[in-house]
């Protein structure tokens with residue numbers, strides 16, 4: 001892919017500076033599960049804390065209430081108009097998580113605005129958030145690096161969509177987002 005589409009990562013946000021560190025210096029998320037040996041697993045969310053994030057609007061990274069904007073980190077195929085279980089972050093905490101604990105391939109940062117409780121639904125699998133079709137704002141990370149959306153997903157890509165299912169899903173979401181943004185700026 002085009003490396004000019006990559007954007008430099010941010011530094012540690014203020015909100016995470018009181019969290020304990022791993023030996024490699026990265027912060028341990030507030031919502032990470034504690035294992036029986038006393039270690040914390042970044043891969044496993046603490047179930048009670050994940051539910052508290054959804055019910056009370058807490059940030060999974062720092063444990064503080066999120067406020068008006070919520071960011072969720074998702075693979076593109078999981079995001080499109082779906083019910084998701086991602087507990088939610090402050091925008092700056094999500095940026096930290098996306099670059100500090102990178103997922104291989106593409107990861108969306110899907111930002112919503114307003115009352116998260118209105119999107120909360122009960123499903124047989126537990127509480128889920130309904131994302132809708134268009135985020136309030138959107139960022140895309142590739143192997144933990146922020147992409148410039150217009151450079152990474154140029155308009156001509158629509159005529160020749162990528163074979164990879166995640167890139168194709170991201171193309172649909174990014175295109176819809178850029179169009180809705182431009183409609184908002186030039187109604």
Ligand SMILES: [Zn+2]
Nearest residue numbers: 059062090093
């Ligand atoms: Zn936070």
